[in-house]
Amino acid sequence: MNQLADTAREGGPERLTAAVEALAPILVGLGGDFAMTAVLAGACVEWGASPMALADVLPRRASEAMMLNEAVPEFWDKAAHGRPLPEPVSASSPQLVRTLTGLTRWRRGMDKNTMTRMAMSWFDMEDWLKPLITVMADAGFRAAVPDDVKAELREHASAVAHRSRRAAWVDALAAVLDDEPLVVIDPRTRQGYALTMSGVGDNGQLHILLADRLVGDPGQSLVVGDRPSRSWVEAATDGDPHLGPDDPAIRLFRLFDGRGTYIGPEGVPADIEPLDGTRVIVLHPPNGNYALGLGRVFEHMTPTLRLDRILEPAETEHWLARLAPAVENDLMAE
Structure with missing residues (x-):
């Protein structure tokens, strides 16, 4: 990450924009510690890159992370038999992944991939919200995000705002009116x-x-x-x-x-x-x-x-x- 950041910054806004354009397509499949890639993309925007390459992926990925994060306590209660929910730090992610994916063995309609992404959202949600707050300050970026995506962002952000100040900020940014x-x-x-x-x-x-x-x-x-x-x-x-x-x-x-x-x-x-x-x-x-x-x-x-x-x-x-x-x-x- 540091090497990517240093290389991108060496070339000014054009190279920073190229870095964002290169990173954007791979964000869809990332989670857990690898969500820091989204933070790097947001940092490039802060340093002068255009945010527009992120318009099709970052809001949707952040919305998904908040939606899954909201569900974690409920599913943990079903699977953990009274054990306390781990703190949202990556060191405890294996325990949460094992516990939630274990539900797929005896609950119909649940797949391992979805439960893994849900578990990862407990640790990586803030990494999706940080860059989203950065890019949503840009009027052109806001205009490029469809209204239905903004509505989903508000819905999911309000559901987790009680445990995430950044989610409350995303709620407000998704509501910003232009023209x-x-x-x-x-x-x-x-x-x-x-x-x-x-x-x-x-x-x-x-x-x-x-x-x-x-x-x-x-x-x-x-x-x-x-x-x-x-x-x-x-x-x-x-x-x-x-x-x-x-x-x-x-x-x-x-x-x-x-x-x-x-x-x-x-x-x-x-x-x-x-x-x-x-x-x-x-x-x-x-x-x-x-x-x-x-x-x-x-x-x-x-x-x-x-x-x-x-x-x-x-x-x-x-x-x-x-x-x-x-x-x-x-x-x-x-």
């Missing part, structure tokens, strides 16, 4: 805005970006309020994402969707339910100082939130007539 139309309504001034969103990792980041795009001169039909600090905006875009305790970003709005549901800063934009086919955000005044210590979750994913135009009064009234009242039953929404 997504967004309508924002300010009921206080009866103003509306059409925006386009890409690469926004969570709703906390979206709070900051909305304030940066929309707060301004009311004479120009912008939202009345204090402009967000530049340090907040930089943390949400391409600066150091960590704001720290001395300069947290303060929430300037409470956000609700068009159906009246509160949009918490900890959620993701994809979970904002569309209204008439469009994601709609309704601005409400803040109640208290809700502080955000992190400008963006994914440091290497640069977001865009473009204000395309200010809605005509008739368009705004169209949306206002369809909005449900805000349901303020969340502690942070009150």
Whole structure:
């Protein structure tokens, strides 16, 4: 691995891309310690390679690893007769493989290859997730992954997120919206805005970006309020994402969707339910100082939130007539 990495890095981006293209086809059949090959491919991308050769294999292989990893405790309980589940380190992999493949001798419908891959997923899942997190920060890569594969990634990642922080990150990355139309309504001034969103990792980041795009001169039909600090905006875009305790970003709005549901800063934009086919955000005044210590979750994913135009009064009234009242039953929404 070290020799491959050193050789790839000697030639710059072209050689790094060639290395990724050479590694991609063999990833499908790898598992266990050999899954480190995927980590090497991800490292090449971090060093400057194009990730596109991995689009057809890495998301599916990571999805499979999470799906199998989820099932390990159940099958271990059936096979191990009360023995504790091994720690997910490769030194204990032979024990897990022997135990799970032993099920194939007396349970119909189970084959040795599947059970071996399941056992390996207990040890190699993180090696598939590491490079996937790297490449999913790239907008072109995200666009190349089919929607059904992204849906599977979210499903399997959410199932194992309680024991893998990286799985939780994969869940969020698979949900990232690109070139997504967004309508924002300010009921206080009866103003509306059409925006386009890409690469926004969570709703906390979206709070900051909305304030940066929309707060301004009311004479120009912008939202009345204090402009967000530049340090907040930089943390949400391409600066150091960590704001720290001395300069947290303060929430300037409470956000609700068009159906009246509160949009918490900890959620993701994809979970904002569309209204008439469009994601709609309704601005409400803040109640208290809700502080955000992190400008963006994914440091290497640069977001865009473009204000395309200010809605005509008739368009705004169209949306206002369809909005449900805000349901303020969340502690942070009150």
